[in-house]
Amino acid sequence: MEAILNNIESGVLKGVCNVLCVVSNRADAAGLDTARSYGVKTAVVISRGISPEKYNNNLSELIDEYNPDYIVLAGYMKILDPDFVKRYPKRIINIHPADTSAHQGLHAYEWAFENRLKESFITVHYVDEGVDTGEVIGKASVDMGGADSLEEYEKRGLAVEHSFYSEMLKKVFTGII
Numbered sequence: 001m002e003a004i005l006n007n008i009e010s011g012v013l014k015g016v017c018n019v020l021c022v023v024s025n026r027a028d029a030a031g032l033d034t035a036r037s038y039g040v041k042t043a044v045v046i047s048r049g050i051s052p053e054k055y056n057n058n059l060s061e062l063i064d065e066y067n068p069d070y071i072v073l074a075g076y077m078k079i080l081d082p083d084f085v086k087r088y089p090k091r092i093i094n095i096h097p098a099d100t101s102a103h104q105g106l107h108a109y110e111w112a113f114e115n116r117l118k119e120s121f122i123t124v125h126y127v128d129e130g131v132d133t134g135e136v137i138g139k140a141s142v143d144m145g146g147a148d149s150l151e152e153y154e155k156r157g158l159a160v161e162h163s164f165y166s167e168m169l170k171k172v173f174t175g176i177i
Contacts, residue, residue, distance in 0.1 A: 001031050001074035003162035004169070005038045012166050017173050020066040023059070025078050047078060056084045063088070072169065073127065082129035090135075092127035093172065095165045097157050099123060099139065104132035109157055113150045120144050120153070122160050124168040137177055140164040 001022065007013040022035035025047040032042045043062055047055045063071060073094040085092060098108035099121040112120040120142045128134035142160050147153050171177040 002034050004072065004074055004166055005035070005040065007166035009038070012163075012170050013173075016170050020068050021062075023062060024076070025055075025059075029075075031075050052081050053083075056081050059084060060087055070169075070172070074165070079131060080127060085127055085129050090126050093137065093169065094125055094127050094132070094134070095161060096123045096125065096132045097161060098132075100125060100132045100134075100136065104130075109154045110150060112144065112157075113147075113153045118143075118145045120157060122157060122164050124165055137172060138164070138168045 004013065005019065008017060008019065019035070019038075019040045021041045021043055022031060023043050023045060024032055025045055027044045027046070029044075032044070035042050045055065045059045045062055050058075069091070071088055071092045073092065080092070096104070096108060097120075098104075098112060100123045103111045122140045122142060123132075124137045124139075125132070126134040126137065140160050142157050144153055144156060147156060168177070
């Protein structure tokens with residue numbers, strides 16, 4: 001999320017888009033403070049201790065107040081309920097640190113490291129009712145050759161994520177994709 005905010009301020013997304021609100025399901029999420037430091041509004045929709053239906057309704061009400069063109073997931077580590085996703089078809093975008101045809105879900109860098117992949121991928125995709133199964137917007141290769149630790153896999157992947165996500169968002173937002 002911070003890389004996206006940086007790119008809106010002075011990078012590939014400057015003049016292309018703006019962030020209406022950063023939302024978290026956890027009040028202690030570090031991204032909320034980061035967003036505030038950029039002057040972006042924040043909101044918390046608590047998910048713990050309430051039914052999925054109530055959470056979906058609360059989150060939808062907040063989203064609908066802002067009426068965004070797109071919902072961009074960046075560090076949002078909660079799987080969105082299929083009913084929520086259906087309300088915003090092809091408007092929710094996510095990034096995944098693997099080739100989604102090879103690995104979905106959590107721990108993608110660990111998976112790549114355990115399999116000693118020499119090349120991994122970062123995938124930007126539309127969110128559908130599955131987990132990391134939506135239509136692919138773009139993939140970027142990550143050279144993992146010579147990486148000998150999980151930390152090195154993550155470092156190389158994040159370096160690509162931080163620029164590639166914004167590049168793909170620009171293409172979507174400007175109608176190139």
